[in-house]
Amino acid sequence: MSAVLGALVLLPALSGAALLVAGRGADRVAGPLAVAVTAVGGVVAALVAGTRPRLSVPFLGVVEGGDLRLVVDGLSAVLIVLVAGIALLVTLFAVADLPGNTARARFFGYLLLFVAAMLATVTAATLPTLLLAWEVMGATSYALIGYHWEEPGKLVAGTRAFVTTRAGDLGLYVAAGAALAATGSLVLADLDSADGGWADLAAAGVLVAALGKSAQLPFSAWLSAAMQGPSPVSALLHSATMVAAGGYLLIRMQPLLAATGWAATAAAWAGALTALVLGAVAVAQTDLKQLLAASTAAQIGFVFLAAGVGATAGGTAHLVAHAAVKAGLFVVAGAWLTALGTKQLAGLRGAARRYPGFGAAATVAALALAGVPPLSLWATKDEVLAGVDGTALHIVGLAAAVVSAIYAGRILAVVLARPAGDEAFDEEEPGTRRIPALTTVVAGVLAVFAAGLGVLALPAVAEQLKAVLDVEGEPSPGLGELLLSGALALVALGLTVAVLRARPALTQRLDRSPLASWAGLRRLLSPRPAMAVARTLAVIDDMLIDRTVMGVAVGAGRIAGMAARADENVLDGAVSGVAAATRRTAAGSARIDTGVVDGLVRAMARAFRRAGSAARCPQTGLLHQYYAQAVVGLGFLLVLLLVVR
Structure with a gap:
């Protein structure tokens, strides 16, 4: 089965490379080929997740762990199925959403290479493998975000995202050097056996790399720039792949964080503060994609919190549920941009009512983002918070959960309102006034997953996930905690919708607040x-x-x-x-x-x-x-x- 594991990564990698080499001559077949490759990849991922194979290719033979090694364990099994599934759905969305004059071979070529890099990342068992996949992911994300490089600002946005994440990526090289000096091994599982200062240095490197990749404080603002990319790119990068990669890395390296002590605490607080601060930033946004971008950093903050407190099952469950929810919402935002020509909240008034079937999928995804029971993100937040011991950290995490209901409420208050005129349409591009049936199907499937993953609240399902991840001893939330968080989410959501409808001027006040400019974080990426x-x-x-x-x-x-x-x-x-x-x-x-x-x-x-x-x-x-x-x-x-x- 090792050959099948190799095919999981090589199939999208070689197909993507072939499309890039073929160029415009392959534009007509690029979309169908990408769909076929990701569909086959989904089948292969399911097969690999069930058989748990290993694969090793010699690379740096003089060093223990210097080989390119892929291993599927419980965590990898969950993640490869997630990545493959989201990749297929986003590829279908891209086929329907991309304009006909787009260089499709180039787009789908980079997309497949990106997917291959993420699959290699979640199965990497050695630092050389992880570094190679990590670097390819960063390079292809730059190409995808700046895909329409000829348009003003697109290439700059891609460069900002690449440079910011690249700065954090250097931490992985520091961790590799520390691991080699301390243990003589580059095997990821050996990192926590490093002694003293070497362990601290390795943990610091891993933490910085994860913070940068997942847009956690203080690296958060690159997500704002990344919104210049095509909508399918946003749907993929900010759901199950690049932004999620940092959270995955910390869950994988949780033993190293725990071995140092301080690194686990730092990861937990970084995640909790990002969840709260970026949640507040999301509330103040006027652009739907910017709101979703800020909320992505906030939601991944819960994964960092989970890694810091040792809630591996809770963090993994939240990563999976958030991927389905956020992919669905970015598909919704992209489809409305194509149909109505705007992604400004003011122009999307009543959008869910204009397209009822599509609007229903959007509503379910937004309710799940709010943490409304019995939808997916309701239970997963509590799985994370169940592992928190400190009162202050628990309060910050709970406050961040309430804020998530507020920014989800801002979306619902707009899109479920009575439709206004079309004066605000076509503000950013000419709208088609239609949403393709394929896009509606994709959004519907993602909405089903966003709702269906609420089964993670069931004790039997939660225990089964812990068994898969081999973390049976982790605490679970009690019924009282679940009811409390559900009630808080419903109250916060209801009040937000009611207040914004009763006092529209409050929206303008939010738009002028410092939070609307990402709390000054954008200036960290400006020329000043x-x-x-x-x-x-x-x-x-x-x-x-x-x-x-x-x-x-x-x-x-x-x-x-x-x-x-x-x-x-x-x-x-x-x-x-x-x-x-x-x-x-x-x-x-x-x-x-x-x-x-x-x-x-x-x-x-x-x-x-x-x-x-x-x-x-x-x-x-x-x-x-x-x-x-x-x-x-x-x-x-x-x-x-x-x-x-």
């Missing part, structure tokens, strides 16, 4: 800090470096003057004498050349001309003369042979 650093360096350059350089230049000028005088008095005289001697030698050589060498050459030329003339004499063109010449030649050879004998 770079310009401030540049101005400081310019002052240093003027006052220190320039003076040093000018001093060196003045000294060099004086040395050059002294060298010039020495050149005139000494070197020029020597050079002039050598030149005169050279001229006399050249004149003598010229006379010899003309009188002797040229004479010999001319004599040889005359001799060759005479020989040539003599050689041409027998060439008369008369056949009888050629016979005569042949007889003479044969006679000469006969005489020569007789003499020699």
Whole structure:
């Protein structure tokens, strides 16, 4: 079965590479091919999840764990099925949503490479494998976010996302170096056996890499820039793949976090604060995709909280449920953008009523995001919070859960309102006024999963998940905790919808708050800090470096003057004498050349001309003369042979 595991990664990787090489010539077949590849990948993922194979390919043979190794355990089994399923649904959405003049081969080529990288990430068992997959994921995300590079701002958005996540990615290299120094091994499972400071360094590297990839504080603002990408890209990156990768990494490395102590606490607080702060940012957004982006960082914050407190099952369940919910909401946002030409909340008033079937799927996904029982994210948040011991951390996590109901309520207050006119339509692009049937099917399937994963609240299902993940001893929420969180979600959601409908001016006040600009986090990615650093360096350059350089230049000028005088008095005289001697030698050589060498050459030329003339004499063109010449030649050879004998 190891070959099947290899096919899980290689099939999308090779197919994506083939589409990129084929270019525009493969545009017509790119969509169907991508659907076929992801569909087959889903079947392979289910097969691999059930059989749990391993695969190892030699890479760095001199180091333990230097091979490219894929291993499927309980956590990987859950994640590969999730990634493959979401990839198939998003690919179907992309086929329906992308304009006909799009370079589809390039788009689906990068998409398949990205999926392959994520599948390799969740099955990687060694640091070289993880680093390779991690880097490919980052590079292809840059290409996908900046896919429409010719449009203003798109390429810059991709660059910001890439540079920010790339800065965090360096932590993985630090972790690899620490692991190699401490244990001599690059096996991921061996990281927690590092001693003392090496373990701290490895944990810090892993934590920074995860924070960057999952857009946790202080790296959150790259998600805002990433919203410039096509809607299918947002649906994939922010559900089960790139943004989820950091959360997955911390769940995988939870033993390392626990071994250091401080790293687990740092991860928990980073996640809880991101869930609360980015949740507040989401409430203040006027753009639906920006709201969903901020809420993505907030929801993944619960996964970080779970990894920090050791709630592996809760974090995994939340990761899975959030993927279904968020993929569905991004499909909804993208479809409304295509149909109505806007993603501004003001322009989406009554959008769910305009398209009732599609609106029902959107409503279910938004209710699940709010944590309304019995939908999916209701139970998973409580699974996470059940593992929290500290009161302060629990309060922050519970507050973040309430805030999630508020930003979900903001969506529902708009899209379920009475439809307004179409004056706000076509603000960002010309709308088609229709939603393809395939898109409606995709949104419906995701809504079913968003609702159906509420079964994770059932004790039997929760215990089964813990058995799969081999964490049977983890605590579960009690009935009272589930009822309390459900009630808080319903109250917060209901109040939000009621208040926003009764006081529309409150929306404008939120739009003008600092939270609307991502609480100033965007400035971390703006040119201003770079310009401030540049101005400081310019002052240093003027006052220190320039003076040093000018001093060196003045000294060099004086040395050059002294060298010039020495050149005139000494070197020029020597050079002039050598030149005169050279001229006399050249004149003598010229006379010899003309009188002797040229004479010999001319004599040889005359001799060759005479020989040539003599050689041409027998060439008369008369056949009888050629016979005569042949007889003479044969006679000469006969005489020569007789003499020699």
